[in-house]
Amino acid sequence: MDDLKTDVLIVGGGLVGLATAMQLQQMQPRKKVTLIEKDHKVAAQQSGHNSGVLHAGIYYEPGSLKARFCVEGNRALAEFCERFEIPVIRCGKVIVANTDQEIARLETLTTRGTENGVPDLRILSNEELAEIEPHVKGNKALYAPHSALVDYKKVAEKYAAVFQNAGGVMHLNTKFESVTSTEGRHRVVTNAGEIDTQLIINCAGLHCDVIARKMGVDPKLRIIPFRGEYYQLIESRRSLVNGLIYPVPDPSLPFLDVHLTPTVDGAVDAGPNAVLATKREGYRRSDFSWADFGSTISYPGFWFLAARNLGAGISEINRSLRISVFAKSLQRLVPEIRKEDLVPGHTGVRAQAVDSRGNLVDDFRIEESPGAIHVLNAPSPAATSSLMIGKHVANKADLRINAD
Ligand SMILES: Cc1cc2nc3c(=O)[nH]c(=O)nc-3n(C[C@H](O)[C@H](O)[C@H](O)COP(=O)(O)OP(=O)(O)OC[C@H]3O[C@@H](n4cnc5c(N)ncnc54)[C@H](O)[C@@H]3O)c2cc1C
8 A cells, every 4th residue: 555645534444434434435525535454354343243133123211322323224224235235034022021020021121222212113022923933932022123133244245346346445464553643633553554534533443542542532431352152052942033133131231141043144153242352352162362461451441340240250150161050041032942053153353442430331332532433332223223333433524524
């Protein structure tokens, strides 16, 4: 890459960076928008290692960015996929309650989802549940018919293609390393050359806090990586699952418990769990990075989080190591699943932002600093919401490049 001059530099070729790039270039056809991605392909991190679910928007705090962007994002992404002939499978989702406590939580979820504007949400009768998911055990279930499946790698590739067709420039194998700023412009040093830009948009996912700090911004949070491990159901047992089957979230636990997710290519994933990763891109148990692990354990927020969730953390490690324990969790949803029905599947790593008191940052967080916009927390449902997050960030960037 030769020395390059651009109006806007987007760091990160995941769904959020690509959706931002695509929409900004469409809004500003005469401005030069450049995206750099350190890997050799787009969506090589979270965006290409997720559950492939187009969420309906039930769980999130009414009025939050997550609630708004997920409900609108589900619709917008389905339209995008239809336009570009990317298959979307509308398999629907059941959230299953068994205990009295879960039933009470399910009722709260129903109210919340309705308040968020999730369409066609309804409680199923036992007969309806038996018809939709004959192998599920549930005293009560909530049904979201608009939850769907999609291949997010294909979505990311299409975002990249539309961006480039609109005149955008993308450099793969190009890593943001450092930056110096003078007179309203930034000089970004990458492994492949230097880039001069007016505005930087940080969409670096698992590394967004590091990049913010390199730009002199204190993000007031740290990214703690959590590995999500999946099993798959063996082929002969896939018929136990028709659509998405989820438990009622337990508010005392930091992450949603394991669930069953069909995939667009006909497999059935079981998981993911949530185990602390010792490397930000640590997809295997043996992956370790001193820099990343040091960043986690030197952060007071991590220790507050660990102290509050010690029991859950130990149970999660136990479940990660013992397939029988994993199978038992799934049996709460589908009692017929046995450990012999499971084979190891893929893994993903979540970029979870944690504040200095050990609270998981719940909502999407997007912050601005001189000459930059930082996406500092974009966990699930950010894939579903990617078009809306991208539009929100692109609107901010549009104002900034017009004003400056
Ligand atoms: C296990 C798992 C399951 C999930 N399931 C779902 C789901 O079913 N539905 C849903 O809506 N959401 C889901 N999510 C969440 C969703 O996948 C993510 O929130 C979303 O992909 C985040 O996109 P992103 O672009 O912010 O991050 P990423 O996809 O991680 O992209 C960031 C990019 O920045 C690049 N980068 C980092 N540092 C640099 C640098 N220095 N220079 C250049 N490039 C850099 C990285 O290589 C990467 O490509 C899931 C996430 C996980 C981990």
